[in-house]
Amino acid sequence: MAFRRTVEDFACGHCGAPNHGDGYTNHCAQCLWSRHVDVDPGDRADTCGGLMAPVDAQLERGRWLVVHCCTVCGVQRRCRTSGADDVDVLAEVARRRATGF
Numbered sequence: 001m002a003f004r005r006t007v008e009d010f011a012c013g014h015c016g017a018p019n020h021g022d023g024y025t026n027h028c029a030q031c032l033w034s035r036h037v038d039v040d041p042g043d044r045a046d047t048c049g050g051l052m053a054p055v056d057a058q059l060e061r062g063r064w065l066v067v068h069c070c071t072v073c074g075v076q077r078r079c080r081t082s083g084a085d086d087v088d089v090l091a092e093v094a095r096r097r098a099t100g101f
């Protein structure tokens, strides 16, 4: 399925922060929580709708990847971060992962 760009603003389902969607990310820039709405990135075709917790963060070639785990169905997704995301929160997620919480 082709990537479809969906630009939308949304309020974070976890912390309530208003987010300005850029069409590529649908996670919160403040707490990194996401929502399980895509089958392929951007298609909004999944009906799960569960909140996705940031469970891991990895630095790959100078860019952070965040791993989300759906709190409803347990699916895990790796997601690219954007420049708007809070690097301190990414580092905290990575540290928690490394120390086993």
Ligand SMILES: [Zn+2]
Pocket: 012, 013, 014, 015, 016, 017, 028, 029, 030, 031, 032, 033
């Ligand atoms: Zn949030």
Ligand SMILES: [Zn+2]
Pocket: 036, 048, 049, 050, 070, 071, 072, 073, 074, 075
């Ligand atoms: Zn789910």
